[in-house]
Amino acid sequence: MSAAEGPLVVGVDTSTQSTKALVVDVSTGRVVASGQAPHTVTSGAGRESDPRQWYDALCEALRQCGEPAREAAAVSIGGQQHGLVTLDERGEPVRPALLWNDVRSAPQARRLTEELGGAKVWADRTGSVPTASFTVTKWAWLAENEPESVRATRAVRLPHDYLTERLTGQGTTDRGDVSGTGWWASATETYDAGILEHVGLDPALLPRVVRPGEVAGTVRDSHDLPFSKGTLVAPGTGDNAAAALGLGLLPGAPVLSLGTSGTVYAVSRRRPADPTGTVAGFADAHGDWLPLACTLNCTLAVDKLASLLGLDREAVEPVSNLTFLPFLDGERTPNLPHASGVLHGLRHDTTPGQLLQAAYDGAVHALLGALDLVLDEDADRSVPLLLIGGGARGTAWQQTVRRLSGRPVQVPEAKELVALGAAAQAAGLLTGEDPAAVARRWNTARGPVLDAVDRDDETLARISGVLSDAAPLLERSPEAH
Numbered sequence: 023m024s025a026a027e028g029p030l031v032v033g034v035d036t037s038t039q040s041t042k043a044l045v046v047d048v049s050t051g052r053v054v055a056s057g058q059a060p061h062t063v064t065s066g067a068g069r070e071s072d073p074r075q076w077y078d079a080l081c082e083a084l085r086q087c088g089e090p091a092r093e094a095a096a097v098s099i100g101g102q103q104h105g106l107v108t109l110d111e112r113g114e115p116v117r118p119a120l121l122w123n124d125v126r127s128a129p130q131a132r133r134l135t136e137e138l139g140g141a142k143v144w145a146d147r148t149g150s151v152p153t154a155s156f157t158v159t160k161w162a163w164l165a166e167n168e169p170e171s172v173r174a175t176r177a178v179r180l181p182h183d184y185l186t187e188r189l190t191g192q193g194t195t196d197r198g199d200v201s202g203t204g205w206w207a208s209a210t211e212t213y214d215a216g217i218l219e220h221v222g223l224d225p226a227l228l229p230r231v232v233r234p235g236e237v238a239g240t241v242r243d244s245h246d247l248p249f250s251k252g253t254l255v256a257p258g259t260g261d262n263a264a265a266a267l268g269l270g271l272l273p274g275a276p277v278l279s280l281g282t283s284g285t286v287y288a289v290s291r292r293r294p295a296d297p298t299g300t301v302a303g304f305a306d307a308h309g310d311w312l313p314l315a316c317t318l319n320c321t322l323a324v325d326k327l328a329s330l331l332g333l334d335r336e337a338v339e340p341v342s343n344l345t346f347l348p349f350l351d352g353e354r355t356p357n358l359p360h361a362s363g364v365l366h367g368l369r370h371d372t373t374p375g376q377l378l379q380a381a382y383d384g385a386v387h388a389l390l391g392a393l394d395l396v397l398d399e400d401a402d403r404s405v406p407l408l409l410i411g412g413g414a415r416g417t418a419w420q421q422t423v424r425r426l427s428g429r430p431v432q433v434p435e436a437k438e439l440v441a442l443g444a445a446a447q448a449a450g451l452l453t454g455e456d457p458a459a460v461a462r463r464w465n466t467a468r469g470p471v472l473d474a475v476d477r478d479d480e481t482l483a484r485i486s487g488v489l490s491d492a493a494p495l496l497e498r499s500p501e502a503h
């Protein structure tokens with residue numbers, strides 16, 4: 023491998039299942055070194071992770087990067103959105119973080135929506151109608167269920183803020199990630215004092231929102247990290263906003279990400295405000311907007327079915343009359359937090375491979391249904407759908423998206439677009455360039471385009487039919503019987 027041509031930067035993706043770090047050459051975009059370390063997430067009623075584990079995973083991922091990480095001139099952290107991190111007066115977690123896919127705050131989401139004027143008011147005010155994923159509902163859940171934790175809290179952070187602060191010693195966030203809290207007014211781009219007061223959260227506990235292109239801080243003394251004191255730290259952002267940067271996304275280009283969460287999004291110049299709540303009106307990390315829909319059940323649900331069936335995840339067979347709604351974790355799109363998986367159409371001649379294909383179909387159906395709402399009305403529908411996330415490596419995922427979308431599908435060769443986006447943000451601090459332009463210069467979206475095939479409308483209609491017929495079942499938790 024040849025020596026780096028330019029300065030080096032580090033981009034980090036601290037997502038649900040693991041932390042990944044890349045050392046990238048600013049001149050060429052070449053990934054010089056990489057590392058990855060897993061996280062654990064609780065199972066059962068809630069989804070929690072200890073933030074200290076994210077830091078340990080960051081240190082391990084950087085250790086795997088070796089010497090090049092020591093040469094980095096700037097670093098940036100992208101991370102799973104929405105998680106509620108509560109810190110005490112020493113900066114230690116009061117309790118494990120409540121993650122984006124923890125649905126226990128569904129009653130608080132419903133209640134807050136009603137108490138503050140309904141879905142349209144929330145959408146106009148914050149860009150989004152809060153579901154159980156949003157940080158504000160988790161804070162309300164904590165206040166109701168663990169008031170002692172709330173009393174002990176001296177700082178409230180998102181996952182990427184937590185790691186950034188471990189680097190700099192300063193409490194900061196950015197417009198992309200803060201737009202997923204539910205307490206940031208997207209119309210004014212400031213914390214919403216009324217919402218904070220309503221949920222009893224002192225604004226003094228919140229981080230400073232760093233502007234795009236601004237330095238969040240510099241690395242302080244640290245024995246665990248390879249960085250020199252004074253290394254520049256970029257604002258970082260939520261993982262979806264980081265991937266948008268990492269793709270150098272221009273308005274109108276749709277992305278479908280297949281990871282622990284499934285997401286569909288596009289950059290838009292218009293501030294989103296969807297009163298149905300399907301589309302979250304996030305800000306992006308660079309001054310535009312990122313309308314996005316997210317499902318809770320994506321790669322993990324399909325992998326669970328493959329493992330229950332004892333199949334390789336690629337061992338699918340064509341399906342005709344079998345429908346699986348893969349809502350193993352409850353669901354957010356559609357908003358059915360208490361739902362569980364539903365199977366319809368099982369016969370004596372159903373094969374395991376058909377069951378597995380039905381799981382892929384169910385997961386992709388939910389995402390594609392939201393795609394039209396995410397895109398501006400004038401968006402060009404022949405533009406390829408960019409397929410990213412761990413699942414994008416899988417042939418069964420690629421073919422399912424192709425068949426059910428009827429669109430051309432482009433699969434970037436670059437594997438870690440969140441970490442690359444973070445790296446592009448760090449590079450932008452050094453060169454003064456727009457990070458999305460850095461990513462375009464690096465040609466990160468390069469990859470094969472799979473031609474469009476005829477859309478499988480029959481399967482889409484069948485799944486929509488089962489979804490609507492199963493509505494009463496999906497509203498209630500199986501544990502409630």
Ligand SMILES: Nc1ncnc2c1ncn2[C@@H]1O[C@H](COP(=O)(O)OP(=O)(O)O)[C@@H](O)[C@H]1O
Nearest residue numbers: 037038039040281282283321411412413415416
């Ligand atoms: N070759 C592959 N084919 C299909 N799916 C894959 C492949 N490699 C990884 N995955 C899926 O990718 C998921 C992890 O994706 P990733 O985007 O890294 O998740 P997250 O960012 O949510 O932690 C795993 O759950 C796994 O199912």
Ligand SMILES: O=C(CO)[C@@H](O)[C@H](O)COP(=O)(O)O
Nearest residue numbers: 037038102103122281282283
């Ligand atoms: O909640 C959302 C978006 O609103 C999720 O997309 C999380 O940001 C988690 O991302 P992954 O770990 O699946 O990448």
